[in-house]
Amino acid sequence: MWASLAIVLPVFGLIGLGYAARRLGLVSDATGEGLSDFVFTLSVPCLIFRTLARAELPAVQPWGYWIAYFAAVAIVWAVASLAAGRFFHVGRTEAVAAGFAAGQANTVLVGIPLILKAYGEEGAVPCSCSSRSTSRSSWSPARFSSKDAGRRSAGSPSACFCTR
Secondary structure: OOHHHHHHHHHHHHHHHHHHHHHHHHOOOHHHHHHHHHHOHHHHHHHHHHHHHHHOOOOOOHHHHHHHHHHHHHHHHHHHHHHHHHHOOOOOHHHHHHHHHHHHHOHHHHHHHHHHHHHHHHHHHHHHHHHHHHHHHHHHHHHHHOOHHHOOOOOOOOHHOOOO
């Protein structure tokens, strides 16, 4: 248990520190936006590129890993979509958007630091691959599962899934 705590505590401690700094007014919204721009425009793409450039890819695809990962994404997506429809009484398009958002693992901001801390460089390749492939493999199902509903509620914010 202590080993798990030693992995998780620094990551969530840093998240908590950032939250507290914002709540106390030590940093502004502009700071968060600038940091987010830097992270997603420069540092994460560089990290993924460096990781995959140095990677020794396995000779055989790790199908067990891919099946476990994407099955979990599908389950979370389905449960969140159903919960959004049932408990928040939203339409089909909004429920799909809620499921899509819930199914997108936070591998970039939380997952990558946790995986690197727990597994070192050996865990970097699967983590980088899954973070890149999740959004690509999820956009099409999101678009098609909400397409008909999007026509009915074209003015809704989540209708962006239904554009061509």
